[in-house]
Amino acid sequence: MSEAILDSGATEAPGAKGLVDDWSRDKQVFGVPWGKAMMWIFLLSDTFIFSCFLVGYMSVRIATTDPWPNPSEVFGLEAFGVQVPLLLIAIMTFVLITSSGTMALAVNMGYRKDRKKTFWLMVATALLGATFVSMQAFEWSKLISEGVRPWANPFGAAQFGSSFFMITGFHGMHVTAGVIYLLIVAFRVKNGYYEKRGGNYEIVEIAGLYWHFVDLVWVFIFAFFYLW
Amino acid sequence: MSYVAFADRDHEHEHHDPDTFITKYIWSQDHKVIAIQYGLTAIFVGLIALGLSAMMRLQLGFPNDFHFINPENYYQFITMHGMIMVIYLLTALFLGGFGNYLIPLMCGSRDMVFPYMNMLSYWAYLLSVIVLVISFFVPGGSTGAGWTLYPPQAISAGTPGVDLGILLMLVSLAIFIVAFTMGGLNYVTTVLQARCKGMTLMRMPLSVWGIFIATILGLLAFPALLVSAIMMLFDKTLHTSFFMPAISSMGVDPGYTGGSPILFQHLFWFFGHPEVYIVALPAFGLVSDLLSTHARKNIFGYRMMVWAIIAIGGLSFIVWAHHMYVSGMNPYFGFFFATTTLIIAVPTAIKVYNWVLTLWEGNIHLRVPMLFAIGFIFTFIHGGLTGLFLGNVTIDLPLSDTYFVVAHFHMVMGVSPVLVVFGAIYHWWPKITGKMYNETLGKWHFWMTFLGTYAIYLPMHYLGFAGVPRRYFAMGNTDFLPASAQDLNAAITISALFVAAAQLLFFINMIWSLVKGPKSDPNPWHATTLEWQTPDHPPKHGNWGHHLPEVHRWAYDYSVPGYKDDFIPQNVPADKAPAGRDHGGAH
Numbered sequence: 001m002s003e004a005i006l007d008s009g010a011t012e013a014p015g016a017k018g019l020v021d022d023w024s025r026d027k028q029v030f031g032v033p034w035g036k037a038m039m040w041i042f043l044l045s046d047t048f049i050f051s052c053f054l055v056g057y058m059s060v061r062i063a064t065t066d067p068w069p070n071p072s073e074v075f076g077l078e079a080f081g082v083q084v085p086l087l088l089i090a091i092m093t094f095v096l097i098t099s100s101g102t103m104a105l106a107v108n109m110g111y112r113k114d115r116k117k118t119f120w121l122m123v124a125t126a127l128l129g130a131t132f133v134s135m136q137a138f139e140w141s142k143l144i145s146e147g148v149r150p151w152a153n154p155f156g157a158a159q160f161g162s163s164f165f166m167i168t169g170f171h172g173m174h175v176t177a178g179v180i181y182l183l184i185v186a187f188r189v190k191n192g193y194y195e196k197r198g199g200n201y202e203i204v205e206i207a208g209l210y211w212h213f214v215d216l217v218w219v220f221i222f223a224f225f226y227l228w
Numbered sequence: 229m230s231y232v233a234f235a236d237r238d239h240e241h242e243h244h245d246p247d248t249f250i251t252k253y254i255w256s257q258d259h260k261v262i263a264i265q266y267g268l269t270a271i272f273v274g275l276i277a278l279g280l281s282a283m284m285r286l287q288l289g290f291p292n293d294f295h296f297i298n299p300e301n302y303y304q305f306i307t308m309h310g311m312i313m314v315i316y317l318l319t320a321l322f323l324g325g326f327g328n329y330l331i332p333l334m335c336g337s338r339d340m341v342f343p344y345m346n347m348l349s350y351w352a353y354l355l356s357v358i359v360l361v362i363s364f365f366v367p368g369g370s371t372g373a374g375w376t377l378y379p380p381q382a383i384s385a386g387t388p389g390v391d392l393g394i395l396l397m398l399v400s401l402a403i404f405i406v407a408f409t410m411g412g413l414n415y416v417t418t419v420l421q422a423r424c425k426g427m428t429l430m431r432m433p434l435s436v437w438g439i440f441i442a443t444i445l446g447l448l449a450f451p452a453l454l455v456s457a458i459m460m461l462f463d464k465t466l467h468t469s470f471f472m473p474a475i476s477s478m479g480v481d482p483g484y485t486g487g488s489p490i491l492f493q494h495l496f497w498f499f500g501h502p503e504v505y506i507v508a509l510p511a512f513g514l515v516s517d518l519l520s521t522h523a524r525k526n527i528f529g530y531r532m533m534v535w536a537i538i539a540i541g542g543l544s545f546i547v548w549a550h551h552m553y554v555s556g557m558n559p560y561f562g563f564f565f566a567t568t569t570l571i572i573a574v575p576t577a578i579k580v581y582n583w584v585l586t587l588w589e590g591n592i593h594l595r596v597p598m599l600f601a602i603g604f605i606f607t608f609i610h611g612g613l614t615g616l617f618l619g620n621v622t623i624d625l626p627l628s629d630t631y632f633v634v635a636h637f638h639m640v641m642g643v644s645p646v647l648v649v650f651g652a653i654y655h656w657w658p659k660i661t662g663k664m665y666n667e668t669l670g671k672w673h674f675w676m677t678f679l680g681t682y683a684i685y686l687p688m689h690y691l692g693f694a695g696v697p698r699r700y701f702a703m704g705n706t707d708f709l710p711a712s713a714q715d716l717n718a719a720i721t722i723s724a725l726f727v728a729a730a731q732l733l734f735f736i737n738m739i740w741s742l743v744k745g746p747k748s749d750p751n752p753w754h755a756t757t758l759e760w761q762t763p764d765h766p767p768k769h770g771n772w773g774h775h776l777p778e779v780h781r782w783a784y785d786y787s788v789p790g791y792k793d794d795f796i797p798q799n800v801p802a803d804k805a806p807a808g809r810d811h812g813g814a815h
Contacts, residue, residue: 023429024428024429024430025428026425026426026427026428028420028421028422028423029420029421029429030420030421034341034342034417034421034422035342037417037420037421038341038342038413038414038416038417041413041416041417041447042409042413044447044448045409045412045413045447045448045450045451046451048447048448048449048451048452049451049454049455051451052451052452052454052455052456052495052498053455056455056456056459056470056491056495059488059491059494060469060470060486060487060488060491063486063487063488063491064469064485064486064487065485065486066485066486150462150466150467150468151466151467151468151469151483157486158468158469158485158486159468159469159470159486159487161468162462162466162468162469162470163470166458166459166462166468170458
């Protein structure tokens with residue numbers, strides 16, 4: 001949707017020079033609204049936060065002298081009498097990825113100005129997000145009941161519990177904030193708040209950017225924490 | 229998509245003028261008021277930090293005479309002095325103060341893109357300052373861990389302020405980072421998206437370039453500090469062992485196991501080194517504009533200046549471990565970080581040469597802002613040259629824990645940016661307040677500060693070479709130091725007190741100016757940049773009256789041949805004045 005202002009007819013030299021010329025033309029650097037540009041920059045900054053968390057986790061995991069607990073045992077769940085490794089996490093991941101799908105649909109419906117469908121799809125996204133957080137709470141309480149604490153755990157290195165609660169907690173806070181954010185936008189879509197402001201539903205996409213980011217971060221946490 | 233580019237949005241984007249005192253000056257969303265709030269708060273905490281340094285100097289200069297300073301206090305003074313000066317004064321003043329004031333005015337915008345968030349940024353900053361100040365008064369006092377807050381000692385028994393001081397410090401830092409992020413997102417987005425018509429990136433004044441790149445550095449570097457603060461908070465409160473190895477502390481096993489103190493150092497310096505440039509790049513930018521304006525010459529090598537800022541910003545992320553040579557590392561890593569560190573000297577030297585060449589054959593007006601700008605070139609070259617020593621592993625190892633390092637970083641990121649801060653305040657004071665200050669008093673302030681800081685820091689280089697260790701409360705009796713080292717320390721202390729007292733001149737001048745100062749001309753320095761071309765003086769809410777300005781040339785059309793004045797403002801159309809040397813309007 002940004003072609004209209006991108007002025008793609010301008011001729012630019014190929015390669016780095018073209019990039020510089022393009023950036024320094026008399027226009028907004030990015031052909032997107034302010035809020036969207038700002039969200040992208042914020043997400044870049046947030047990426048650095050999560051990267052630091054994950055690098056810190058990897059670093060302490062390498063540095064610690066105690067053995068690291070086996071994730072497929074620790075995160076396993078007993079279903080119908082069978083020990084299934086990573087069962088809960090698989091469901092949680094599925095739920096969160098699904099929520100990205102409903103979010104994408106909501107963005108599409110937003111641009112079609114179908115306020116009703118946008119609203120319900122966003123509510124669905126928020127509910128899936130809330131389900132994710134609840135399952136995380138379940139996982140936390142299960143681990144806590146098994147004796148895992150930030151400062152120690154019965155399975156091995158103390159850093160396991162420390163990094164686990166810190167990183168999944170920080171991510172869970174992001175999801176929770178996202179649920180609240182989505183609900184606010186959803187209800188504003190419904191009650192016509194954006195109609196009064198020129199009928200622009202870009203905000204749905206901006207909220208969606210945040211949501212997809214939180215999702216993407218989860219993929220990395222999943223890979224580094226549960227699969228390693 | 230009913231989306232209109234900013235530059236074409238003239239009338240529809242009118243602001244509603246705030247009318248009550250509270251909305252105008254307290255809960256203000258106007259970038260100029262927020263800038264002043266940021267500035268005043270930063271200067272207030274800066275004065276606290278200045279007081280702390282005076283206390284430290286009293287102890288160092290006259291070790292046996294001031295019994296109210298005990299070793300614990302001394303470490304608390306060091307810690308808080310460093311932390312306040314680097315983060316709460318310089319970062320906040322350059323980005324929150326000058327960034328807020330200058331970005332919208334210089335770019336021809338009405339305000340920051342999200343004024344409400346900008347306001348929240350200031351109030352969060354104020355909260356972080358309040359938490360910081362409270363830490364002075366809690367039981368045990370503020371933390372005395374050194375401004376780098378290295379674990380394990382930062383949270384181990386025996387360090388001053390280990391109970392509440394360090395907690396409040398970390399919480400305050402976290403709040404500061406939230407505040408900075410809200411402001412920083414605004415500054416970056418405003419520069420990228422909300423410039424007025426004709427203001428291409430390559431026409432922007434270097435002030436904006438410096439602040440812009442510094443803000444990007446901040447957005448990418450502060451996360452590392454946030455993460456290390458959170459992890460250390462957990463180590464302290466939840467007894468996790470991220471940074472804490474199994475140690476015995478004062479004969480007691482505190483129960484930590486297997487953490488990595490070096491991890492903290494990496495995270496901290498991954499923030500800490502870009503932080504140096506978060507402070508330096510805005511200073512580079514502002515000083516470029518001061519030099520060009522008061523030398524009545526275009527800045528030499530504008531494009532190179534821009535690329536140098538970008539290159540320094542990029543390089544600053546891959547040099548952090550040069551702060552950790554003494555921590556020990558693989559020799560190849562030392563080689564790598566020494567190489568990248570020394571490469572930074574190239575773009576930095578380009579900038580210094582260009583400043584000097586801007587002065588070359590210029591019509592130099594030695595007004596107060598210009599004095600400070602030229603003073604900056606001196607102090608920055610001195611601080612930069614000692615950086616070449618310290619960037620090399622083998623030279624850094626013996627010097628790292630001596631006063632040589634204290635002299636180096638105070639010259640390069642203490643004195644130099646502060647001189648720019650003063651120069652910039654004197655330069656933009658007439659625009660901010662509409663009043664002029666007393667020129668003579670300002671010159672006295674400059675000479676006392678400039679010569680005084682040399683009297684403080686030049687001898688410290690010598691002390692460092694002689695082997696005087698930094699961070700020590702008192703030297704006691706040592707065989708390797710001559711007795712005269714103590715005499716030098718006493719002389720440094722007297723100079724430091726003198727410089728601290730000289731700052732009174734600045735405050736007297738500014739208060740006099742506000743109360744009794746003559747009204748200033750709207751453009752007293754005959755500068756070209758947009759903030760001097762506002763319809764109102766000082767600029768009102770919304771900055772530009774009814775129509776946004778339109779830019780037709782770069783920011784440095786000084787002394788263009790064939791024009792009646794020796795400056796052509798950026799908004800003068802091309803058919804009314806010669807084109808000058810515009811690089812940025814090709815598209």
